[in-house]
Amino acid sequence: MKAFIFDLNGTMVNDMPYHAAAWKRVANEVLGGNFTDEQIKQNMYGKNAEVLVRLFGSGKFSPEEMDKLSEDKEEQYRREFISELALLPGLAEFLERAHQAGIPMAIGSAAIPSNIDFVLDNLNIRHYFKAIVSAHDVTHSKPDPESFTKPAALLGVKPEDCIVFEDVPKGAEAARNAGMKAVILTTTHPVEDFDALDNILHFAGDFNDDYIKALV
Numbered sequence: 001m002k003a004f005i006f007d008l009n010g011t012m013v014n015d016m017p018y019h020a021a022a023w024k025r026v027a028n029e030v031l032g033g034n035f036t037d038e039q040i041k042q043n044m045y046g047k048n049a050e051v052l053v054r055l056f057g058s059g060k061f062s063p064e065e066m067d068k069l070s071e072d073k074e075e076q077y078r079r080e081f082i083s084e085l086a087l088l089p090g091l092a093e094f095l096e097r098a099h100q101a102g103i104p105m106a107i108g109s110a111a112i113p114s115n116i117d118f119v120l121d122n123l124n125i126r127h128y129f130k131a132i133v134s135a136h137d138v139t140h141s142k143p144d145p146e147s148f149t150k151p152a153a154l155l156g157v158k159p160e161d162c163i164v165f166e167d168v169p170k171g172a173e174a175a176r177n178a179g180m181k182a183v184i185l186t187t188t189h190p191v192e193d194f195d196a197l198d199n200i201l202h203f204a205g206d207f208n209d210d211y212i213k214a215l216v
């Protein structure tokens, strides 16, 4: 049995520049930091509270403050990205073909539930996924494996039978830590950023890629 687990941001939708812009405003304008675009990009993975701790150190904000900063950041992201909201090229067809072929599919994302709902419901694709694991469903997010082991368990498939679709190195590392191979969408990071990882099956620009199409 084979199963597909999709990361959401940057993998299903090409939205990481919008996350980066929203993080940069919160980190620099709201919180007085002085982070470069590259620093934001390299630290922008995992749960929002984990990003804030990586940038500002632990103990600087209470959980309530981090929740508020997170909501503020996600509101900006949704407001600015909605006019561009679309699946990556070829993904609509790939999801439909995989669904017809009976391949179980899940989402393993570091995003909060409201951001996942924003994508799935605006694009009417929720019915393809038998399991959805968000930031709220795991103790530690990527590169911890739980964002992928949990959806695999909910689908009832073994880790070695799952293929993860990801776009960031820390997500691919989470797949490796879960015992899973990954296909990388190069929306966000160049191929060389994944050099340290030995679980990458393939790099593709989008889902019209021949290797990806042949997975179904």
Ligand SMILES: O=P(O)(O)OC[C@H]1O[C@@H](O)[C@H](O)[C@@H](O)[C@@H]1O
Residues within 6 Å of the ligand: 007, 008, 009, 010, 019, 044, 045, 046, 047, 048, 051, 108, 109, 110, 111, 112, 115, 171
């Ligand atoms: O795990 P996913 O779906 O790529 O989501 C990751 C992103 O989710 C966003 O909500 C966070 O604010 C980002 O910092 C994070 O990188």
